[in-house]
Amino acid sequence: DVKVTQSSRYLVKRTGEKVFLECVQDMDHENMFWYRQDPGLGLRLIYFSYDVKMKEKGDIPEGYSVSREKKERFSLILESASTNQTSMYLCASTLGYYGYTFGSGTRLTVV
Amino acid sequence: QKEVEQNSGPLSVPEGAIASLNCTYSDRGSQSFFWYRQYSGKSPELIMSIYSNGDKEDGRFTAQLNKASQYVSLLIRDSQPSDSATYLCAVIKASGSRLTFGEGTQLTVNP
Numbered sequence: 001d002v003k004v005t006q007s008s009r010y011l012v013k014r015t016g017e018k019v020f021l022e023c024v025q026d027m028d029h030e031n032m033f034w035y036r037q038d039p040g041l042g043l044r045l046i047y048f049s050y051d052v053k054m055k056e057k058g059d060i061p062e063g064y065s066v067s068r069e070k071k072e073r074f075s076l077i078l079e080s081a082s083t084n085q086t087s088m089y090l091c092a093s094t095l096g097y098y099g100y101t102f103g104s105g106t107r108l109t110v111v
Numbered sequence: 112q113k114e115v116e117q118n119s120g121p122l123s124v125p126e127g128a129i130a131s132l133n134c135t136y137s138d139r140g141s142q143s144f145f146w147y148r149q150y151s152g153k154s155p156e157l158i159m160s161i162y163s164n165g166d167k168e169d170g171r172f173t174a175q176l177n178k179a180s181q182y183v184s185l186l187i188r189d190s191q192p193s194d195s196a197t198y199l200c201a202v203i204k205a206s207g208s209r210l211t212f213g214e215g216t217q218l219t220v221n222p
Contacts, residue, residue, distance in 0.1 A: 031208050042214040043155075043199070050208075058209070090154055092210075099145045099201075100210055102154040 003027075006091050006103035013110050019078040021106050023091030031094045032074035034058075034066065036087040037105075043090065049074055081110045112137055117200050117213035126222050130187040132198050134213055137181070140205030144176055146185045147199040149215070155199055159185060190220040 007022035025032065033048040035058075045058030047066040055066050063085060067075045074093075078085055086109050092100035118133040132146075143162055147155035159174040161167045161183065167174045173186040183202075187194055200213040 033209065040214075043212040045209060048209055094208060096208060098143075099147075099157040099160050100155075101157070105154045 004091055004093050004101050004103040006089075006106050008106050009104065011106060011108045013078075013081050013108065015082060015110055017078075017081045017110075019081050019108070019110075021076040021078075021089055021091075021108070023074045023076070023093075023103055024072050025074075025093040025101070026072065027093070027095070027101075028071065029093040029095045030071070031096075032068065033092045033094075033100065034064075034074065034076045035090045035092065036060070037090060038087050046076065078108075081108075083110050086110045113213075114138065114204075114211045115200055115202050115213040117198075117216045119216070121217040121219060123219045123221060124190050126190060126192060126220055128190050128220075130190045130194065130218055130220070132185040132187075132200075132216050132218070134183045134185075134200030135181055136183070136200075136202045136211075138202070138204045139178075139181060141178075141181075141202045142205060143203040144174070144183045145201040145203075145210070146172075146174060146183075147201060147212075148194075149197045149199060151196075187218075190218075192220050192222050195219050 034046045035043045049068045065077045089106045091103040094100045146159040149155045161174040175184045197215040199215045201210040
């Protein structure tokens with residue numbers, strides 16, 4: 001089975017901090033995604049990547065950036081954390097047009 | 112119009128009943144359709160995928176796709192309390208591999 005591993009289950013950060021969320025998949029998938037999930041708003045796509053060093057903006061990229069230096073690793077960066085970025089962050093990967101496999105999620109609280 | 116819409120919940124059914132979850136999508140060229148189950152505090156888990164018109168059965172789950180009506184459904188037969196979760200409909204549009212999610216329907220199965 002594909003495993004998608006997110007480095008932290010829970011994180012608490014201060015406003016203005018630079019935050020790194022790491023995601024690693026072990027099945028050589030080309031496509032990787034970062035979502036955030038908020039009550040009443042569902043899953044919203046932040047950024048995605050189809051290949052190494054390639055990135056595309058999703059629906060809500062403001063305040064975020066990403067890095068994909070290796071195929072298996074896709075990092076989400078909050079340049080200057082704000083309280084409205086408190087959320088559940090979900091990483092996913094897929095091969096082609098098949099369903100995603102999600103990581104276990106990182107619940108980030110910005111205080 | 113939302114790209115993927117699900118019937119508003121929450122939905123409550125007695126144990127042993129059939130639960131019916133519905134989803135419509137706006138992009139007529141959409142190719143791939145998925146149902147995810149998400150338990151509270153957990154990440155989404157893929158339970159069904161369907162790519163062509165008709166029914167697809169997997170155990171107690173049946174996915175139905177009607178591309179002409181732009182409609183996808185999930186039937187859960189012999190519902191169990193362990194089926195209580197939020198069910199997310201997701202669609203891959205005509206181009207690319209990014210998933211667009213509905214907001215989800217919360218299902219409660221009462222013993």
